[in-house]
Amino acid sequence: MGRKPSSKPTSFDIAYRAGVSQPTVSRALRGSKSVSLATRQRIEAIARELNYTVDKNASSLRSQRANTIALLFFEEPGAEESTINPFFLAMLGAITRQCANRGIDLLISFQKMEDDWHVRYQDSHRADGLILLGYGDYTLYEQRLTGLVGQGTHFVRWGSVRDDNIGVTVGSDNLGAGRLAGQHLLDVGRRQIAFLGQADEHYPEFADRYNGLCAALGERGIAADPALQVNAYTNEEDGYRAARQLLQSGAVFDAIFAASDLIAIGAIRALGEAGRAVPGDVAVVGFDDIPAAGHASPPLTTVMQDLKRAGDLLVETLLAQVEDRDQPEQTIPTRLIVRKSSGA
Amino acid sequence: MGRKPSSKPTSFDIAYRAGVSQPTVSRALRGSKSVSLATRQRIEAIARELNYTVDKNASSLRSQRANTIALLFFEEPGAEESTINPFFLAMLGAITRQCANRGIDLLISFQKMEDDWHVRYQDSHRADGLILLGYGDYTLYEQRLTGLVGQGTHFVRWGSVRDDNIGVTVGSDNLGAGRLAGQHLLDVGRRQIAFLGQADEHYPEFADRYNGLCAALGERGIAADPALQVNAYTNEEDGYRAARQLLQSGAVFDAIFAASDLIAIGAIRALGEAGRAVPGDVAVVGFDDIPAAGHASPPLTTVMQDLKRAGDLLVETLLAQVEDRDQPEQTIPTRLIVRKSSGA
DNA sequence: GGGGATAGGGCATACGTATACGCATACTAT
DNA sequence: ATAGTATGCGTATACGTATGCCCTATCCCC
Numbered sequence: 001m002g003r004k005p006s007s008k009p010t011s012f013d014i015a016y017r018a019g020v021s022q023p024t025v026s027r028a029l030r031g032s033k034s035v036s037l038a039t040r041q042r043i044e045a046i047a048r049e050l051n052y053t054v055d056k057n058a059s060s061l062r063s064q065r066a067n068t069i070a071l072l073f074f075e076e077p078g079a080e081e082s083t084i085n086p087f088f089l090a091m092l093g094a095i096t097r098q099c100a101n102r103g104i105d106l107l108i109s110f111q112k113m114e115d116d117w118h119v120r121y122q123d124s125h126r127a128d129g130l131i132l133l134g135y136g137d138y139t140l141y142e143q144r145l146t147g148l149v150g151q152g153t154h155f156v157r158w159g160s161v162r163d164d165n166i167g168v169t170v171g172s173d174n175l176g177a178g179r180l181a182g183q184h185l186l187d188v189g190r191r192q193i194a195f196l197g198q199a200d201e202h203y204p205e206f207a208d209r210y211n212g213l214c215a216a217l218g219e220r221g222i223a224a225d226p227a228l229q230v231n232a233y234t235n236e237e238d239g240y241r242a243a244r245q246l247l248q249s250g251a252v253f254d255a256i257f258a259a260s261d262l263i264a265i266g267a268i269r270a271l272g273e274a275g276r277a278v279p280g281d282v283a284v285v286g287f288d289d290i291p292a293a294g295h296a297s298p299p300l301t302t303v304m305q306d307l308k309r310a311g312d313l314l315v316e317t318l319l320a321q322v323e324d325r326d327q328p329e330q331t332i333p334t335r336l337i338v339r340k341s342s343g344a
Numbered sequence: 345m346g347r348k349p350s351s352k353p354t355s356f357d358i359a360y361r362a363g364v365s366q367p368t369v370s371r372a373l374r375g376s377k378s379v380s381l382a383t384r385q386r387i388e389a390i391a392r393e394l395n396y397t398v399d400k401n402a403s404s405l406r407s408q409r410a411n412t413i414a415l416l417f418f419e420e421p422g423a424e425e426s427t428i429n430p431f432f433l434a435m436l437g438a439i440t441r442q443c444a445n446r447g448i449d450l451l452i453s454f455q456k457m458e459d460d461w462h463v464r465y466q467d468s469h470r471a472d473g474l475i476l477l478g479y480g481d482y483t484l485y486e487q488r489l490t491g492l493v494g495q496g497t498h499f500v501r502w503g504s505v506r507d508d509n510i511g512v513t514v515g516s517d518n519l520g521a522g523r524l525a526g527q528h529l530l531d532v533g534r535r536q537i538a539f540l541g542q543a544d545e546h547y548p549e550f551a552d553r554y555n556g557l558c559a560a561l562g563e564r565g566i567a568a569d570p571a572l573q574v575n576a577y578t579n580e581e582d583g584y585r586a587a588r589q590l591l592q593s594g595a596v597f598d599a600i601f602a603a604s605d606l607i608a609i610g611a612i613r614a615l616g617e618a619g620r621a622v623p624g625d626v627a628v629v630g631f632d633d634i635p636a637a638g639h640a641s642p643p644l645t646t647v648m649q650d651l652k653r654a655g656d657l658l659v660e661t662l663l664a665q666v667e668d669r670d671q672p673e674q675t676i677p678t679r680l681i682v683r684k685s686s687g688a
Numbered sequence: 689g690g691g692g693a694t695a696g697g698g699c700a701t702a703c704g705t706a707t708a709c710g711c712a713t714a715c716t717a718t
Numbered sequence: 719a720t721a722g723t724a725t726g727c728g729t730a731t732a733c734g735t736a737t738g739c740c741c742t743a744t745c746c747c748c
Binding site: 010012022026030062 | 734
Binding site for chain 1: 695696697699703
């Protein structure tokens with residue numbers, strides 16, 4: 001077994017054996033139609049035989065195309081190392097698969113918003129574009145995003161799709177999802193529906209979900225009670241705290257719509273400790289449909305985001321931008337998964 | 345705001361403004377000591393001013409070093425898209441951070457073992473080395489791994505550290521961890537300890553954990569009862585099934601050591617349905633310390649793997665290999681996290 | 689049979705950086 | 719003073735591929 005058969009073969013080696021010039025090899029392997037079928041097949045056979053692979057660096061250098069995108073997770077400043085949002089992790093899987101299908105490589109990085117990611121990736125020709133992921137407060141970064149657009153950096157971010165967003169955003173239909181959840185809880189006879197999650201404009205996705213809930217209430221002639229909205233970020237602890245706060249406030253409620261499954265799970269824990277039965281006393285609906293949702297007790301009714309669709313759309317939208325094509329729709333419909341926690 | 349200031353500056357542009365030659369710019373920015381301090385600082389200032397970034401493709405092409413590693417997750421053939429092992433996801437975070445610290449880029453991919461990953465990454469000069477991750481059955485791939493070694497491909501895999509492994513392996517001290525768990529259960533007075541998890545050589549990590557348990561039993565003069573070992577892969581469903589199987593077999597047991605937290609959580613569900621109290625009737629110890637372990641009811645006693653250490657070591661070991669340095673130790677100690685489920 | 693069109697492929701070169709060498713200048717040692 | 723040694727930098731070139739341009743051989747049609 002040859003240790004190192006003689007370092008890696010280049011397109012010149014292939015060309016030599018095939019009796020053609022190096023550019024012909026390049027053209028053949030890239031599928032250019034100005035190479036005859038016979039020649040191409042000969043070249044392909046030789047390439048396979050020699051275990052030849054196109055050198056990505058040379059290829060990218062010459063073509064100015066890396067065939068790579070960078071995925072940036074933005075962490076909350078205070079985030080624990082271990083607490084990566086399961087929702088994003090699931091999306092990672094979808095994105096990865098989608099990239100693999102398209103023959104595109106994926107660079108990944110967890111970043112503080114403060115770091116100079118655009119320099120690190122796009123500017124260095126490392127990646128053709130960026131996918132920005134994180135329930136972050138993008139309003140803090142408007143300036144930077146504006147700069148990116150100005151520089152011609154290609155990027156797509158996940159979040160709340162709005163007309164005045166900087167750059168291109170892909171996201172679930174959070175407003176519609178909030179309505180779905182609200183309607184469902186109303187349908188099962190609940191009237192005092194609390195919302196656990198940030199509802200201000202620094203968390204546009206959560207705000208949309210809340211607004212959707214309010215819309216559903218409004219459609220049935222019920223006014224949303226501000227006392228029933230309690231801030232919560234996105235983890236289990238926060239859900240627990242928010243629910244306790246709600247309980248202690250003395251507000252009357254017979255349902256909770258949580259902005260994420262983790263919040264919902266934390267809330268259920270708090271309700272249990274307070275002796276409130278779920279769904280008997282309080283119906284609970286979550287958001288995301290993370291794996292744990294189905295295993296929670298009681299199993300959690302939740303809004304499912306279509307992760308596969310999300311991954312596909314993020315990648316497709318980004319590539320469309322890079323290749324200067326028309327961009328597809330950017331809002332993804334959601335689906336309500338009814339389980340025991342809402343008492344349906 | 346300039347749309348495109350005049351495409352990207354190159355090292356020649358910097359050189360021109362600094363009144364030096366291009367190679368000097370390269371040397372200065374790479375920190376070569378054959379550039380005077382004054383010159384370097386001048387160059388650095390200009391580079392910053394022009395927003396210059398080294399073109400990674402050109403750099404890698406010339407230096408034959410990508411400063412990139414590829415992380416490959418291997419999926420079980422039947423794996424669901426959404427069921428990425430939480431343990432690996434957590435490790436992903438650690439690896440990512442470690443790479444960021446070292447200024448190394450990370451490519452990521454989920455693969456079937458069948459695919460030709462080595463071609464795709466290392467052979468194409470896309471990455472300097474590979475990290476192989478997955479509770480997979482590597483014995484099936486010995487041939488391929490042998491081929492990799494023969495080709496001089498750099499890789500490190502996560503798993504059971506043994507002398508006869510092909511390539512370099514980094515992993516937790518599963519044998520020691522199994523002993524820890526066993527000793528703990530013995531210490532709290534249990535004697536019939538069941539093991540849920542594959543114990544055959546196709547799953548070396550699980551086998552080590554089982555063997556560690558047997559060793560702990562042996563040290564107290566107790567023989568391991570083969571009837572108390574039930575196969576389970578690594579997810580919650582499998583743990584549930586395995587526990588039911590164990591219950592139905594009529595075997596007597598007062599403790600369960602599960603090869604993973606997910607198995608343990610599934611087992612607790614099955615025990616609950618069967619009316620066996622945890623830890624009253626059955627003490628349970630899991631493995632991994634995934635986030636859900638602390639939130640389980642009862643909170644799960646488990647073996648914590650040091651993920652940060654794991655990520656660091658994987659990266660360091662791989663780079664040591666790439667750079668032809670001595671490789672560090674490859675076994676990582678574990679720690680027992682005692683919670684309620686073991687009745688301590 | 690001549691003029692165009694087309695297919696097939698070679699030639700030259702560019703992509704932007706890193707590095708082996710060589711050459712000056714300055715500084716040390718004898 | 720003179721050989722010897724750093725120091726600091728320029729010259730030339732290589733890394734391996736993709737692509738614009740040009741050339742030849744067909745082939746076709748009127």
